[in-house]
Amino acid sequence: MTHAATKLKHVAEAAGVSLSTASRALSGKAVAYRISSHTEQLVLDAAAKLDFRPSQVAQSLRTQKTKLLGVVLPDVSNPFFASIAREVTTYAEENGYSVLLADSRESTEVERKLIAQLRAREIEGLVISPVGLHQQHLEKLHTANLPVVLVDRGFAESPLVSVTSNHREAARGAMKILIENGHQEIGILQGIPGTTPNDERLSGIEEELKETGIPFTSSMIQGNQFSESSGYEAAKFLLKKHLGITAFFALSNQIGLGALQAIAEAGRKIPQDISMITFDDHPYSEFLASPMTTVRQNIKELGRLAAELIVKQLLTGRKPKKKVHQVPVEIIERASVFNLLNSEKE
Amino acid sequence: MTHAATKLKHVAEAAGVSLSTASRALSGKAVAYRISSHTEQLVLDAAAKLDFRPSQVAQSLRTQKTKLLGVVLPDVSNPFFASIAREVTTYAEENGYSVLLADSRESTEVERKLIAQLRAREIEGLVISPVGLHQQHLEKLHTANLPVVLVDRGFAESPLVSVTSNHREAARGAMKILIENGHQEIGILQGIPGTTPNDERLSGIEEELKETGIPFTSSMIQGNQFSESSGYEAAKFLLKKHLGITAFFALSNQIGLGALQAIAEAGRKIPQDISMITFDDHPYSEFLASPMTTVRQNIKELGRLAAELIVKQLLTGRKPKKKVHQVPVEIIERASVFNLLNSEKE
DNA sequence: ACCCTTTGCACAATCGATTGTGCAAAGGGT
DNA sequence: ACCCTTTGCACAATCGATTGTGCAAAGGGT
Numbered sequence: 001m002t003h004a005a006t007k008l009k010h011v012a013e014a015a016g017v018s019l020s021t022a023s024r025a026l027s028g029k030a031v032a033y034r035i036s037s038h039t040e041q042l043v044l045d046a047a048a049k050l051d052f053r054p055s056q057v058a059q060s061l062r063t064q065k066t067k068l069l070g071v072v073l074p075d076v077s078n079p080f081f082a083s084i085a086r087e088v089t090t091y092a093e094e095n096g097y098s099v100l101l102a103d104s105r106e107s108t109e110v111e112r113k114l115i116a117q118l119r120a121r122e123i124e125g126l127v128i129s130p131v132g133l134h135q136q137h138l139e140k141l142h143t144a145n146l147p148v149v150l151v152d153r154g155f156a157e158s159p160l161v162s163v164t165s166n167h168r169e170a171a172r173g174a175m176k177i178l179i180e181n182g183h184q185e186i187g188i189l190q191g192i193p194g195t196t197p198n199d200e201r202l203s204g205i206e207e208e209l210k211e212t213g214i215p216f217t218s219s220m221i222q223g224n225q226f227s228e229s230s231g232y233e234a235a236k237f238l239l240k241k242h243l244g245i246t247a248f249f250a251l252s253n254q255i256g257l258g259a260l261q262a263i264a265e266a267g268r269k270i271p272q273d274i275s276m277i278t279f280d281d282h283p284y285s286e287f288l289a290s291p292m293t294t295v296r297q298n299i300k301e302l303g304r305l306a307a308e309l310i311v312k313q314l315l316t317g318r319k320p321k322k323k324v325h326q327v328p329v330e331i332i333e334r335a336s337v338f339n340l341l342n343s344e345k346e
Numbered sequence: 347m348t349h350a351a352t353k354l355k356h357v358a359e360a361a362g363v364s365l366s367t368a369s370r371a372l373s374g375k376a377v378a379y380r381i382s383s384h385t386e387q388l389v390l391d392a393a394a395k396l397d398f399r400p401s402q403v404a405q406s407l408r409t410q411k412t413k414l415l416g417v418v419l420p421d422v423s424n425p426f427f428a429s430i431a432r433e434v435t436t437y438a439e440e441n442g443y444s445v446l447l448a449d450s451r452e453s454t455e456v457e458r459k460l461i462a463q464l465r466a467r468e469i470e471g472l473v474i475s476p477v478g479l480h481q482q483h484l485e486k487l488h489t490a491n492l493p494v495v496l497v498d499r500g501f502a503e504s505p506l507v508s509v510t511s512n513h514r515e516a517a518r519g520a521m522k523i524l525i526e527n528g529h530q531e532i533g534i535l536q537g538i539p540g541t542t543p544n545d546e547r548l549s550g551i552e553e554e555l556k557e558t559g560i561p562f563t564s565s566m567i568q569g570n571q572f573s574e575s576s577g578y579e580a581a582k583f584l585l586k587k588h589l590g591i592t593a594f595f596a597l598s599n600q601i602g603l604g605a606l607q608a609i610a611e612a613g614r615k616i617p618q619d620i621s622m623i624t625f626d627d628h629p630y631s632e633f634l635a636s637p638m639t640t641v642r643q644n645i646k647e648l649g650r651l652a653a654e655l656i657v658k659q660l661l662t663g664r665k666p667k668k669k670v671h672q673v674p675v676e677i678i679e680r681a682s683v684f685n686l687l688n689s690e691k692e
Numbered sequence: 693a694c695c696c697t698t699t700g701c702a703c704a705a706t707c708g709a710t711t712g713t714g715c716a717a718a719g720g721g722t
Numbered sequence: 723a724c725c726c727t728t729t730g731c732a733c734a735a736t737c738g739a740t741t742g743t744g745c746a747a748a749g750g751g752t
Binding site: 007008009019020023024027029033054055056057058059060061062063 | 707709710711
């Protein structure tokens with residue numbers, strides 16, 4: 001493109017050497033191929049003067065390495081995934097890889113198409129937060145020897161490498177706080193059923209309830225997307241149907257926002273009328289009408305680790321030893337959980 | 347990569363035709379090159395059976411078209427830029443282009459390097475939110491005939507195409523609301539001085555103050571980054587130095603978050619003690635301790651329009667007629683602005 | 693029957709790099 | 723002086739597609 005881009009040929013001519021010599025001098029193989037240091041310098045000078053940058057396209061074709069990573073996320077505009085995109089791109093860039101970004105819009109169909117396109121571009125590896133309901137197309141990549149790292153969403157019993165938060169422990173921790181504060185009727189605002197973040201959180205919730213002897217009612221679980229509208233509908237429904245409800249546990253930030261809307265519309269106040277804990281911490285969590293108690297995932301670490309796993313694999317050619325990578329989670333307690341026990345004492 | 351990827355050669359052999367015939371049949375040039383429909387079908391069938399996807403790398407080299415767009419943003423994890431990334435990638439994808447994403451971390455130096463790398467990958471066009479203090483390296487692209495579209499941040503008197511909000515009008519509108527509510531001592535929490543979003547907002551602010559006869563004090567303008575910490579420091583400083591201050595205008599969402607922090611630490615309440623308007627609306631703006639009055643930029647439109655301008659230019663080969671594209675802005679009034687006039691009457 | 697046009701495809705060059713190999717010139721040993 | 727090794731580079735093939743051109747076979751007109 002860029003019109004008169006200088007090619008290796010021009011450098012070679014300017015230096016008065018052959019293409020092969022120019023190529024070798026420029027790629028640091030002068031000693032290995034016995035290019036005299038004088039000739040080497042001629043080439044380097046010519047390249048510098050002509051502002052030569054080798055065509056990565058041509059290099060890719062010849063060396064069969066594109067130095068390209070695919071990153072597929074269900075919603076790049078979601079700050080959670082945006083942070084992952086950022087970590088992966090900067091880590092990749094630092095290691096000589098570039099990132100092709102694609103947004104699957106939470107659709108497995110779109111996800112398949114995007115992956116096909118990325119393969120046509122001969123990406124060397126894929127970092128993906130899959131929609132999460134199907135993994136066959138991803139396993140196919142794995143068997144085709146294309147390194148894949150799942151981030152945020154994994155699959156049970158998968159041959160694929162994954163980096164996720166410890167959803168189960170995180171959910172247990174949040175439930176523990178609610179229960180310790182005397183809550184028994186807790187509405188669970190879930191995301192996409194069948195995805196591991198959702199289901200593992202649910203099973204953590206169930207475990208914690210069982211352990212403390214509180215009955216686990218499936219009708220207290222509502223919602224079907226990690227979205228604001230799903231959170232809104234689910235919370236609205238639960239507020240109507242379960243009059244005794246005293247707390248919500250929202251399984252994502254977006255869901256939480258929707259719940260906030262529903263709670264406000266119902267004329268309830270957090271935390272006096274209804275307590276709440278939300279997955280995903282944010283800068284604004286602290287400044288909400290009631291500062292929100294949140295489960296803070298270590299997003300940077302999730303992104304960086306995923307990038308590292310794929311890049312190291314490409315650089316060394318060795319698959320990571322560990323398949324499942326769990327990143328610890330932190331619970332930030334603020335003011336959105338009301339203590340029912342204290343209030344009874346008073 | 348992917349091990350035994352089928353190449354055009356294999357398709358040609360399977361169909362019993364030459365490479366050229368296979369290529370032409372697959373790229374829809376059968377009639378133009380008088381391939382019989384029987385032969386065409388043989389090729390198509392073979393390609394389908396072998397799951398042939400042409401190497402984009404080889405195609406790119408031969409056709410000198412990579413179908414690659416570069417997108418460079420100062421901070422992908424910022425929801426504002428993340429939304430732009432999303433709009434551009436999906437629009438590009440729909441039109442056969444893929445997006446190489448890079449994050450300049452608000453550094454012109456990094457920005458330069460990233461652009462050099464993107465050029466080595468032979469991107470056909472660049473969508474960039476530049477750091478905004480230097481444009482020489484961007485003009486160079488323009489003169490090298492690489493289509494560039496600036497988004498969010500432009501340059502005064504630039505030959506480059508840009509898509510931005512109407513910063514001036516937006517800022518005037520916000521100031522007008524504050525002034526109409528009786529505010530005269532208004533702290534401006536600015537971003538990076540010298541960038542067009544910042545400076546045009548400032549000049550909008552100045553215009554509005556002048557028009558209403560309120561003195562414009564430069565010491566009321568503080569801050570130097572579009573970041574939370576800059577907003578925090580600036581607000582903290584102003585609260586200390588200007589005891590008569592009654593309102594803040596924060597020139598970005600992140601700045602606003604920092605200001606919230608400083609205001610809380612100073613023990614002041616919004617809006618009673620201090621009013622506030624923030625640039626950039628967000629889902630949570632409504633649920634803050636005091637629901638925030640915000641200037642809502644049409645981010646989707648900014649991103650989509652930028653993508654459209656670059657893609658259409660590539661598709662048609664014609665430069666857009668208009669250089670400067672301004673997208674209207676909307677002000678969402680909530681509860682963070684206190685009416686000083688009413689309170690005096692009472 | 694002959695010639696000219698059309699049909700239907702294959703050959704070979706090409707994009708811009710990398711890399712295995714070959715060969716002349718220089719150097720070194722006796 | 724002669725031969726062998728080392729030095730220093732160039733030639734040409736190659737990655738996987740696209741595309742200009744040439745040519746044999748078929749068809750059509752008189």
